[in-house]
Amino acid sequence: MELKTAIKMRRLFLLIIFFSHFIFSQTKKYYTLEKQTKKYPKIVRYISLNKGEKIIHDSNTIIFYIDYQTFKYNKNIHRIDTCSSSKIKKIKTVTVSQLRKDEFNEHLNLSKENGRKIPLSLSHYNSIVFIIEKLSSEKYIIYEVDWIYQIR
Numbered sequence: 001m002e003l004k005t006a007i008k009m010r011r012l013f014l015l016i017i018f019f020s021h022f023i024f025s026q027t028k029k030y031y032t033l034e035k036q037t038k039k040y041p042k043i044v045r046y047i048s049l050n051k052g053e054k055i056i057h058d059s060n061t062i063i064f065y066i067d068y069q070t071f072k073y074n075k076n077i078h079r080i081d082t083c084s085s086s087k088i089k090k091i092k093t094v095t096v097s098q099l100r101k102d103e104f105n106e107h108l109n110l111s112k113e114n115g116r117k118i119p120l121s122l123s124h125y126n127s128i129v130f131i132i133e134k135l136s137s138e139k140y141i142i143y144e145v146d147w148i149y150q151i152r
Contacts, residue, residue, distance in 0.1 A: 042128045043106055046142070047071075048093045049133045064131055064145065067096035071131060071145040078144040088140050093132060099147075103127050 052066035064071040073080070094102070106126050111118045124147040131143045 040110065040126070042126055043102055044128045044130070045099050045102060046091050046093045046130045046132055047096060047099065049131050052131075054133065062143070064143075066131075069096050069100075070148040071129060072148050073131075073143045073145045078146070080144070081142045082135075083140050083142060085138050085140065088132065091132070099127070099129065 047066060049064065049066065052064055055063045055065070057063050060075040062073040064073070103124060103126060104120070107118070107120055110126070127147065129145050129147050131145050133141045133143065135141060
């Protein structure tokens with residue numbers, strides 16, 4: 001009887017460790033290229049949902065299609081925030097093409113700094129993206145999203 005209890009407790013402990021690591025590893029604002037090396041801050045960019053399409057996949061997931069790129073909001077992982085138009089005026093928004101250029105330039109600068117030719121990753125490891133959706137003239141929603149690779 002004690003052996004079964006010990007096994008159940010061990011499983012529970014390992015599950016808690018695994019899920020806490022998985023949950024907290026998604027919100028890092030820094031990235032590294034190799035273990036035990038310098039940490040680099042991720043670039044933060046805001047995109048307006050003017051010409052994009054918003055698709056509610058299920059109760060936890062929203063997919064955004066903007067300029068042939070796909071962005072995914074997951075309620076369990078990402079943050080959502082509402083703000084007024086006065087705060088939005090202070091935020092600089094970029095287009096998707098500018099976001100791609102910024103990400104590429106960040107990658108090139110990092111390659112030059114390290115003196116190595118680092119292959120371009122498809123995972124968008126060096127950027128944090130927020131999408132701004134206008135609800136009314138005074139209310140906006142800001143979604144933190146994952147940028148999913150899309151071939152144009």
